[in-house]
Amino acid sequence: MTPLNPGDLLVIGPACSVQFTGDRILRVRLVSIGVVDPYHDWLWLTGYVLDVKGNAIAKRELYVQRAGIVVEQRRPPLAPRSSARTTPAQPRARTARVRAS
Numbered sequence: 001m002t003p004l005n006p007g008d009l010l011v012i013g014p015a016c017s018v019q020f021t022g023d024r025i026l027r028v029r030l031v032s033i034g035v036v037d038p039y040h041d042w043l044w045l046t047g048y049v050l051d052v053k054g055n056a057i058a059k060r061e062l063y064v065q066r067a068g069i070v071v072e073q074r075r076p077p078l079a080p081r082s083s084a085r086t087t088p089a090q091p092r093a094r095t096a097r098v099r100a101s
Contacts, residue, residue, distance in 0.1 A: 002071070004069070004071070006030055006031055006032060006075065007029065007030065008075050009028070009029055009030075009050075009073040010027070011069075011071075012028055012062060012068075012069065013025045014068070015065065015067065016062075016065050016069060017063070017064050027050045028047035028048065028060070029047050029048045030045060031046045031047045032045075032046045033045055033046075034046070041066045042064065043064055044063055045063075045064060046059070046062075047062070048060075
């Protein structure tokens, strides 16, 4: 199975757990995956449940079977960070400080 990443759009349905049958199927934008795997192939996920327009309506923690998760959309790859400077920094000439007496 391919790894899940924060930002992925998941469909959580009956193959994940019996509590997600019928109109209880969820579309979730994944925020994080729990560190502890209490039972083989079960996961704790944290994410935002989305409405039909794709707006987040609730933050939920879900306990699901890994094999039942459907990845509807992968998180878009992050663009490489650009530095604030576009040219290398030039050393500045030092000037002598004059003290007022």
